[in-house]
Amino acid sequence: MSDLKILNLYKSFPGMDKPAVNNVSLDIKTGGLIAFLGPSGCGKTTILKMITGLFQPDSGDITLDNESLLPIATEKRGVVMVFQNYLLFPYMNVNENVGFALKMKGIAKDEIDKKVKDMLELVKLPDIGDRKPKQLSGGQQQRVALARALISKPKLLLLDEPLSNLDAHLRDEMRELIVTIQQKLNVTTVFVTHDQEEAVLLADNIALIFDGELQSFASPKEYYESPINERAAKFFGGVNFLKSSINNQQIDTEIGPLNYNQKNKKDLMNNHLLTIRPENIEISKTNIFKENSFSGIVTSIIFSGTNTRYKIKIGDTVLDCSVQSVGKKEISKNDEVFVHLPKDKLWGMND
Amino acid sequence: MENTLKKTNIYAVYLGALILILPLIAFFINAFSFRWFYPQLIPKELSLQAWVRLKLIPKEGFRSLDGFLDLWLSNPTIIKALVNSVTIGVIVTIVSIIIALPAARVLGLLNFRFKKLIIFIMVSPTILPPIAFVLGLNINFISWGFSGSFWGVCLVHLVPIMPYVVLTMTGIFANYNPDFEHQARTLGANKFRTFYLITLPAIAPGMVVAALFAFLVSWSQYLLTFLIGAGKIMTLPLLVFSTASSGNPALTAAISIVFIFPAIVILYFTSKFVSGDSSATSGFGKI
Amino acid sequence: MGGDRLKIVLSLTPPLLIIGTLFFGGILYGFLQSLGYQPAIQKYDINFDAYYNVMFSERYAKLFWSGLALNLWVSFVSTFLAAAFALFGALTIRKTFFAKKFCNFIFSLNLPMPHLVVAVGMIFVFSQSGLLARFFTQIGFIASPSEFPILVKDKYGFGIILAYIWKEAAFFFIILMSVLQSLGENFEELAQSLGANKWQRFRYVILPLVMPNLFSASIIVFAFSFGAYEVPAILGVNYPQMLPVMAFEFFLNPDLNARSEGMALSMIIAMIVMILVVIYFWLTQAKIRKD
Numbered sequence: 001m002s003d004l005k006i007l008n009l010y011k012s013f014p015g016m017d018k019p020a021v022n023n024v025s026l027d028i029k030t031g032g033l034i035a036f037l038g039p040s041g042c043g044k045t046t047i048l049k050m051i052t053g054l055f056q057p058d059s060g061d062i063t064l065d066n067e068s069l070l071p072i073a074t075e076k077r078g079v080v081m082v083f084q085n086y087l088l089f090p091y092m093n094v095n096e097n098v099g100f101a102l103k104m105k106g107i108a109k110d111e112i113d114k115k116v117k118d119m120l121e122l123v124k125l126p127d128i129g130d131r132k133p134k135q136l137s138g139g140q141q142q143r144v145a146l147a148r149a150l151i152s153k154p155k156l157l158l159l160d161e162p163l164s165n166l167d168a169h170l171r172d173e174m175r176e177l178i179v180t181i182q183q184k185l186n187v188t189t190v191f192v193t194h195d196q197e198e199a200v201l202l203a204d205n206i207a208l209i210f211d212g213e214l215q216s217f218a219s220p221k222e223y224y225e226s227p228i229n230e231r232a233a234k235f236f237g238g239v240n241f242l243k244s245s246i247n248n249q250q251i252d253t254e255i256g257p258l259n260y261n262q263k264n265k266k267d268l269m270n271n272h273l274l275t276i277r278p279e280n281i282e283i284s285k286t287n288i289f290k291e292n293s294f295s296g297i298v299t300s301i302i303f304s305g306t307n308t309r310y311k312i313k314i315g316d317t318v319l320d321c322s323v324q325s326v327g328k329k330e331i332s333k334n335d336e337v338f339v340h341l342p343k344d345k346l347w348g349m350n351d
Numbered sequence: 352m353e354n355t356l357k358k359t360n361i362y363a364v365y366l367g368a369l370i371l372i373l374p375l376i377a378f379f380i381n382a383f384s385f386r387w388f389y390p391q392l393i394p395k396e397l398s399l400q401a402w403v404r405l406k407l408i409p410k411e412g413f414r415s416l417d418g419f420l421d422l423w424l425s426n427p428t429i430i431k432a433l434v435n436s437v438t439i440g441v442i443v444t445i446v447s448i449i450i451a452l453p454a455a456r457v458l459g460l461l462n463f464r465f466k467k468l469i470i471f472i473m474v475s476p477t478i479l480p481p482i483a484f485v486l487g488l489n490i491n492f493i494s495w496g497f498s499g500s501f502w503g504v505c506l507v508h509l510v511p512i513m514p515y516v517v518l519t520m521t522g523i524f525a526n527y528n529p530d531f532e533h534q535a536r537t538l539g540a541n542k543f544r545t546f547y548l549i550t551l552p553a554i555a556p557g558m559v560v561a562a563l564f565a566f567l568v569s570w571s572q573y574l575l576t577f578l579i580g581a582g583k584i585m586t587l588p589l590l591v592f593s594t595a596s597s598g599n600p601a602l603t604a605a606i607s608i609v610f611i612f613p614a615i616v617i618l619y620f621t622s623k624f625v626s627g628d629s630s631a632t633s634g635f636g637k638i
Numbered sequence: 639m640g641g642d643r644l645k646i647v648l649s650l651t652p653p654l655l656i657i658g659t660l661f662f663g664g665i666l667y668g669f670l671q672s673l674g675y676q677p678a679i680q681k682y683d684i685n686f687d688a689y690y691n692v693m694f695s696e697r698y699a700k701l702f703w704s705g706l707a708l709n710l711w712v713s714f715v716s717t718f719l720a721a722a723f724a725l726f727g728a729l730t731i732r733k734t735f736f737a738k739k740f741c742n743f744i745f746s747l748n749l750p751m752p753h754l755v756v757a758v759g760m761i762f763v764f765s766q767s768g769l770l771a772r773f774f775t776q777i778g779f780i781a782s783p784s785e786f787p788i789l790v791k792d793k794y795g796f797g798i799i800l801a802y803i804w805k806e807a808a809f810f811f812i813i814l815m816s817v818l819q820s821l822g823e824n825f826e827e828l829a830q831s832l833g834a835n836k837w838q839r840f841r842y843v844i845l846p847l848v849m850p851n852l853f854s855a856s857i858i859v860f861a862f863s864f865g866a867y868e869v870p871a872i873l874g875v876n877y878p879q880m881l882p883v884m885a886f887e888f889f890l891n892p893d894l895n896a897r898s899e900g901m902a903l904s905m906i907i908a909m910i911v912m913i914l915v916v917i918y919f920w921l922t923q924a925k926i927r928k929d
Contacts, residue, residue, distance in 0.1 A: 054533050074536040087534045091552045104539035152539065364730045365737070367723065368744040371804070374759025375747075377769050381762060389767035389783055390775040450656065453649035463646055473653060476661050478915055480865020482882050483908035484661050486889050486901055487668025510660050513653050571752035574867045574886075588754050595758050595872055604762070607755045614750040 002064055002155035002188045004028040004051075009060035011046055020046045021057070022212040028205075031186045033179065035203035037193055039235075043212035044192045048158050051190075052081050064155055075104070080149040081158040084165065086141045088133035094120070094144050095129040101152040119147040122181065139170045143177070150185060157182070159191035163198050175201055196223075196236050208232055224277060226267075226347050233275055233349065239320045240281070244274040244348065251346070255314045259291050261343045271348030278322035280345035283310060285331060289340040298335045312339055381604030401601035405429050407609070428585060429606065436570055436587040439501070443508045444565040448558060451516040458517070459524025470521075477514045481574055484510070489578050499581035507579045508572055512565045519564065523557030563617045570613060665908070672901035676894060688895075688902035692888075698899070704878035712795040712870075712880065713863045716802035717856050723803060724810030725848070729840075732818050742815075749808040753801070757872040760801045764789040790873050797873035798880070806859045810852070817851050818844070850922075857918045861911045881907050 006026040012019035021043045028034050036044040049055045051062055053074035062069045069077050080101070088097050098119055099112040107115075120126055123143040133141060142162070149157060162178065163171045179202065182189045193199050199206045200220040208215040208223070216228040227233035230241060242253040246268055250257040253274060260268055287293055296314035308325045311318050319339060331337060381387060382401055384394035402408040406427030409418040423430050458470065476484075488507065489498065497503030531553070535545045573588040580586075587610045594603045673684045693702050727745050731738060748756065763769045771786035780786055790797030829843045863869075870880035879887075881903060888900030 049533075052533065052537050054536075073541070074533070075539045075541050077537075079537060081534065081537045083530055083534060087528075087531050089531065089535070089549060100535070100540075101538040104544065148538065360730045361735050364727060364741055367727055368741045371744050371748065371807075373763045373769060374756070374804070377759065377762035378755075390772045392769075392772050392776050450652040454653045457646050457649040461642075461646065469650060469654065472657060476657060478861065479665070479908050479911055480862070480867075480882065480904075482865060482867055482885055482904045484664030484668065486664070486885070486904055487666065487671060488660060488664030490671065491663065491667055506660065509656055513656055517653055567750055571754070573754055588752065591754050591758065592868075592872070595754075595761070600762065603758055607758055611751055611755050614752065618747070618750045 002030050003066070004156060004188055004190070005061075005063045005066070006047070006051075007061045007063070009047065009050065009057050009062065011043075011050060011055060011057050018211060019058075020212050021050070023060075024209070024212070024214045026207055026214065026217055028188060028190065030188055031183075033182055033189045033191075033202060033204050035191055035193055035199035035206045036209060037196060037199040037206050037235075038209035040194055042209045044209050045160060046212075047209075048081065048160060048190070048192055051156070051158060052079050053077055078155040079158065080152070080154040080156070082142075082145045082149050082160065082162065084161040086133075086145040088136075088141055088144055088148075090133055093130050093132050094125075094136070097133070097144060098148045098151055100148060105152065115151055116147075119151045120144075122150075122184075123147045123177065138165055139174065142166070142174060146177070146181070150181065150187065153185065154187060157187050157189040159189065161193055162191050163202075164193065164195060171198075178202065200236075208235070225345075227275070227349065229349050230273055230275075238275055238277060240276050240278065242274040242317065244272060246271070246348070251348075255294050255317050255319075258341060258346065259343050260346055264344075264346070268346070268348040271350050273349045275347050275349060276341055276345050278309065278320040279307075280342060281319060281321040282340040282342070283312065283321055283323065283331070283337050284340070285335065285337055287338040289338060292341045292343055293338050294341075295336060295338050298331060298333055298337055301331070301333055310337075312337060314339070378604045378607055381600045382608050384601060387601070401599075401605040404602055405605055407605070429590065429609070432585045432587045432590045433609070435501075435585060439505055439508060439576075439586065440566045440569045442505050443512055443569045444562050446505075447509055447512045447516045447565050448520075448562060451513065451520050451561070455517055455520035456524050459521045459527065460529055473517050474514050476510050481511065485575055485578055492579055498579060499583040501584055504576055504580050504584050504586075507575045508569045511572070511575070512568050515564050515568065516561045519561040520554070520557055523554050527553060559620075563620060567614060567617055668901045669905055671898055672905050674898055676898065688898040689906070692899050692902050692906070701877065701879065701884065702881075702903075705881045705884050708795050708878045709864055709881050712798050712802070713860045716799040716806065716863055717860045719799070720803045720806040720859065721810050721852055721856055724807045724814055725852070727807070728811055728814035728818055729844070732815060745811045746808050746815075748805050749812060751805060753805060753866065753868050754872070756805045757797075757801045757869045760797050760804070760873060761790050764797065764800060765791075791875055793875055793878060795870075795874065795880070798870050801869045801873060802859075802863050806863070809859065810855055813851050813855050814848055817848050821847055854918070854922075857914065861914055864914075865907050865911055 004026075005028070006024055009021050009024045010019060011021040024043075024047060036047060038044050046055065050057050051069065053069070053072070056070065064078070069079070088094075089100070092100070095113070095116050099116045102112045102115060116129070117126075120129060123146055125140060125143050125147075128136065128140065128144075133144070136144065142165075159178070163174055166174055178189075191202065200223075203220065205217060205219055206223060207217045208228075210231060215232050216223075218228075223232065223236045224238075227236060227238060233241070242255065244251045244253045244258075246252075246260070249259075251260055251268070251274060258274075282289070287295070294314050296312040296319070298310055299313045299318065300309075300311040302309045303325065306325060307322045310321045310323065310331070312321060321339060380394060383397050383399065385396040385398040385400045387394035387396075399408055403410055406422055406425075407429055408414065409422045413422075454473075458466065485507065492498045492503050492507075497506065531549050532545050535549045536542075540548065571588060572586075573592060576584060576586050577589055577592075580589075587606070591603070591606050591610050594606050597603075672688050674687060675682060675684060692698055724745070727741075731742050731745065761768065765771070766783040766786045766788065768786075768790075771780070771783055774780050774786065775782075788796075789800065825843050825847065826839055829839050834842065865882055867882040867886060870883045871886075874880055874883055885900045885903035885907065888896045888903060891897065891900070
């Protein structure tokens with residue numbers, strides 16, 4: 001069992017006017033694959049380094065299986081980290097790198113050799129044991145780093161920006177590998193990234209961190225459908241924000257009144273900012289919609305592969321709409337179109 | 352770029368090179384000659400007499416392994432001087448590296464208040480001439496009992512050596528990535544094993560350069576050893592100096608050859624490591 | 639972050655302690671002695687007698703000022719000539735020609751040679767019965783040693799200058815080679831394509847390029863040659879005498895007053911070197927501010 005709990009973690013550095021990590025609390029269950037997501041400098045790597053023991057928090061606690069990690073020396077915590085630039089020890093070959101943790105434990109050489117072999121097969125690199133790190137490609141180095149981290153069956157695996165150094169096609173491979181291995185070994189895994197796509201693809205749950213503070217800890221889906229604030233929504237690519245005020249019947253917005261699903265009334269009440277994802281807006285040249293439809297002018301059309309993005313100007317407001325390119329509509333720039341905001345896809349926030 | 356190199360330039364360089372090695376040539380001829388008088392360009396007699404007189408090589412008829420050993424064990428001056436120079440050199444090299452290592456790490460990796468001032472202090476012995484401090488220090492050493500002692504000489508040798516060792520090693524640490532150590536720690540290595548398996552191999556080349564420097568600087572010290580040693584500690588440079596004043600060129604040349612031997616060895620090794628404007632070059636320039 | 643601070647202080651203490659007590663302590667004590675403070679003979683007063691005596695007294699004034707002049711002359715000339723020689727060598731040797739590697743090696747060979755040995759080498763080559771004199775005799779230029787000029791142990795410090803050029807040229811050479819190799823070629827080609835001839839390229843491209851490194855190297859060499867003892871001790875004469883040799887002899891004099899005077903002289907030497915270094919920094923800072 002390796003439940004990780006972060007309790008009211010606080011850390012500031014001299015010379016910074018805001019704390020790097022400000023009262024962050026998280027609860028991560030055994031076997032989970034969690035992302036710490038946030039822009040550069042938001043404190044996510046600092047949290048990682050406190051978990052491994054490189055930094056000591058100013059206050060707060062970090063527990064693994066309900067036992068505090070803080071008084072334990074780094075090498076005894078059972079927490080391994082894979083750095084962004086892999087840091088394979090340059091003076092050792094692949095076998096020696098991978099077997100390092102077992103050597104530290106004092107395990108017999110034959111057993112180490114066997115386990116190294118198994119590990120290299122697990123990461124699909126069976127024949128490179130004698131090579132030196134500088135003879136490996138980036139993708140290979142990362143697999144070796146992963147093998148090296150997991151060989152001692154750690155309780156917690158931390159990854160720093162695992163996919164950011166890889167080309168697109170390697171990214172898919174690595175993602176598969178990480179998910180497969182993680183599930184196979186059932187090791188609690190936390191990775192840090194600034195790329196929301198990466199977080200969404202890999203993680204079961206995402207902890208969103210801005211300026212050292214935890215914004216929310218939720219599943220990827222929730223970030224798309226029910227973001228907690230405007231900044232979080234923007235981080236995930238949300239772009240349509242309407243100032244709104246809600247009453248019993250309708251929501252008044254700058255483009256006109258909207259009907260909403262009465263079931264969602266509680267969620268939408270008291271919120272002033274309405275948002276809807278571009279993928280959820282429907283458009284048509286003729287008004288085929290029963291409610292929540294508005295007319296506007298197409299100001300730009302951008303083809304981006306599977307989707308096509310339309311910008312529609314309604315009054316002073318511009319809405320972004322993203323539609324699958326396949327069902328091609330005969331819509332061109334400066335056409336007048338009708339947009340539909342389905343009432344179930346509306347979501348309200350306070351900024 | 353076109354190789355517009357005037358012939359005269361090339362010949363001038365050849366001449367310059369020739370002039371530069373003339374002293375070395377003179378050393379070697381002198382050392383292996385007997386009575387090489389003016390105006391001979393080539394000595395009439397080649398012999399090992401200088402080396403015999405120095406008591407480095409036994410007389411004719413005794414040149415077996417036993418002969419050599421007997422001669423050296425009788426502790427002639429040159430052996431004394433050689434042993435002293437080597438011992439002092441090794442001791443101060445090791446001590447200076449051990450002392451400099453933590454300081455260099457801190458200076459190379461961290462930033463803190465007064466860092467520039469501290470670096471300036473560390474480097475200051477290279478700016479001012481040794482005569483500025485050694486005279487005053489000698490008086491203190493006399494009252495502290497270090498005058499004429501082996502350890503006193505070792506201590507004073509540390510002064511010109513520390514700046515170079517600290518500077519060279521700081522440079523090494525500036526290019527060093529400490530994350531490797533953290534990586535090893537998370538894989539279960541404690542602090543000592545991390546230092547031994549990860550840090551040491553990474554800084555070893557720089558340490559070797561620093562050590563060679565330190566040794567060479569100590570090896571070449573004259574004024575400091577002469578003053579603090581008060582005539583009781585004999586090292587090679589002192590021997591060279593006194594022999595040079597005696598007027599026997601063959602003897603002087605022979606000792607000089609022994610004296611420059613490590614310099615040549617070190618030149619060979621550091622030509623692999625040293626680049627133009629590192630503190631290494633600056634160090635060599637002062638020797 | 640208290641632990642970090644402690645670590646920094648503990649790490650820096652040993653070397654700082656050594657340099658502080660031995661180096662600065664030595665200077666301080668020497669300075670005090672030069673002011674007449676000698677507890678060994680119960681003299682506790684502070685005065686500038688030693689300084690005055692060294693510079694202005696009838697006994698020493700001539701010795702001091704001629705020595706100072708000799709010092710400055712030797713340092714300037716040897717630094718300049720060593721730099722010029724090395725620059726010429728570096729400019730030529732960086733291009734390819736027969737035996738280039740060998741010449742490269744020879745020009746840098748003297749770098750780790752101890753100054754003592756270089757000084758002795760000068761005697762072997764340049765003395766009146768030295769290698770050069772014998773060579774000239776063999777080809778009939780001169781007939782006896784006395785016809786060969788006195789180049790070592792002479793009143794003008796030629797031997798000392800030669801020794802310093804020998805050694806420091808290697809220092810300049812290595813620095814120049816690395817600067818020229820890393821930066822020179824591209825700029826030169828550019829200038830050439832813009833119509834600059836050899837001298838113009840030298841003056842407007844190469845010289846400005848190497849000037850900063852050359853300048854700092856020159857300061858190092860000048861400061862060193864100004865205060866060094868070994869070479870003038872072997873190759874110098876009694877009058878005029880270079881200041882470090884003078885200081886040392888004063889110090890060895892059993893008369894304790896002479897000891898103070900020796901300290902005073904060494905302090906004067908140190909101050910002159912300091913002034914130089916300060917000027918250097920001031921000049922480079924001014925240059926940086928200008929840029």
